[in-house]
Amino acid sequence: MSGPRPDESPAPEGPQAPELLSRTALAVFRLNGQFLSVADGLARPAGLTAAWWQVLGAVLPEPLSVAGIARVMGITRQSVQRIADLLVARGLAAYRPNPAHRRAKLLTPTEEGRAAVARIAPGHGEFAARLDEQLGGADGFRRVTAALEELSAALDALSGSPQSPPDAGT
Numbered sequence: 001m002s003g004p005r006p007d008e009s010p011a012p013e014g015p016q017a018p019e020l021l022s023r024t025a026l027a028v029f030r031l032n033g034q035f036l037s038v039a040d041g042l043a044r045p046a047g048l049t050a051a052w053w054q055v056l057g058a059v060l061p062e063p064l065s066v067a068g069i070a071r072v073m074g075i076t077r078q079s080v081q082r083i084a085d086l087l088v089a090r091g092l093a094a095y096r097p098n099p100a101h102r103r104a105k106l107l108t109p110t111e112e113g114r115a116a117v118a119r120i121a122p123g124h125g126e127f128a129a130r131l132d133e134q135l136g137g138a139d140g141f142r143r144v145t146a147a148l149e150e151l152s153a154a155l156d157a158l159s160g161s162p163q164s165p166p167d168a169g170t
Helices: 017-046 049-057 066-072 077-089 111-134 138-157
Strands: 093-096 106-109
Touching: 017 049, 017 111, 049 066, 049 077, 049 093, 049 106, 049 111, 066 077, 077 093, 077 106, 106 111, 111 138
Parallel strands: none
Antiparallel strands: 093 106
16 A cells, blocks of 8 residues: 655545636526516516515615615615616615715605515415425525525635635726
8 A cells, every 4th residue: 555655646536626616606697697587477467576675675675875775785886876766767666864974865765665576475374394305404404595595605705815716806
């Protein structure tokens, strides 16, 4: 029985980090598309799009600035601004003064916006139950959620590192 000599690297087993990163990114991009498709289907009967639902959902617990919503959602401030303006124009949300910042108003849902999100709840619950079953129950669902949260936290940690790509944090 002999192991690798000190001047030899062990033979690689399975995919290496660059390939795993590519496979992970492709899986996440596909997953994003799948979630957006499901969300659009759930939101459509309530008169919303997936993007509108996302922005309204971000401000249901408390009003947030456009920049705050963008941080929570992990998208650009400009994307959120466009959607927020549409929601306000349609009476689903309103801008309120921000005591912490004179120019950055807070977005808050109107009663009509809250009602639209509430109309999504039955379909959302039914789809969540079907997905839970597909993933093998609550334990399987929790494992998937934990893995995705771990991946997100790792990417957050790397986004400020000196080795991150030049535009990784934007």
